[in-house]
Amino acid sequence: MLSRAQQILVKRAQREAGLSDADYRVALEVVSGCRSTTDARMTDRHCDLVLAYFEAILWRAVDAGALQPSCKPDAVFKQRGYWAQKNTRQETSRDRYAASSVTRQIADLERELGVMGFGAGYCASIRAKVTEGRTDVRSLHAYRAALQRTLRAKQNKFADAASADSKQSLTTVTERQN
Numbered sequence: 001m002l003s004r005a006q007q008i009l010v011k012r013a014q015r016e017a018g019l020s021d022a023d024y025r026v027a028l029e030v031v032s033g034c035r036s037t038t039d040a041r042m043t044d045r046h047c048d049l050v051l052a053y054f055e056a057i058l059w060r061a062v063d064a065g066a067l068q069p070s071c072k073p074d075a076v077f078k079q080r081g082y083w084a085q086k087n088t089r090q091e092t093s094r095d096r097y098a099a100s101s102v103t104r105q106i107a108d109l110e111r112e113l114g115v116m117g118f119g120a121g122y123c124a125s126i127r128a129k130v131t132e133g134r135t136d137v138r139s140l141h142a143y144r145a146a147l148q149r150t151l152r153a154k155q156n157k158f159a160d161a162a163s164a165d166s167k168q169s170l171t172t173v174t175e176r177q178n
């Protein structure tokens with residue numbers, strides 16, 4: 001289901017593309033299978049496809065001289081091809097939002113590993129192995145998971161080593177007392 005902000009964005013796009021309500025509903029149905037943005041079946045991917053579709057309608061009308069592009073600073077369609085290029089088949093606008101959160105989490109995990117003595121080169125080798133050069137959201141999630149596993153393993157290893165050191169020192173103290 002679309003968020004309220006996404007619903008408003010689609011309605012603004014309808015106005016900019018110069019679509020009547022009937023044309024708008026037909027276009028929604030053609031692209032998403034839903035006649036309304038409030039339909040629970042409407043997904044982020046549908047929203048992106050609808051925006052790209054309306055963008056194509058607008059620029060065709062501009063090319064034909066039927067419409068002029070909006071000059072408002074907050075226009076939905078500021079430049080030709082923006083939505084079609086921005087929202088590829090591999091990701092949606094929500095994916096990009098999630099990626100920013102994952103990126104922050106990755107930075108925190110890399111920092112924690114750095115404090116433990118594992119530098120940027122160590123993290124870079126994990127990233128290269130896990131993501132195989134990909135930078136999509138799924139790869140970022142995989143890298144974050146690998147960092148979490150690595151950090152947990154290193155923390156356990158250090159905890160075991162510290163525990164062994166304390167046992168060793170206890171043994172040494174006990175031996176000296178005897």
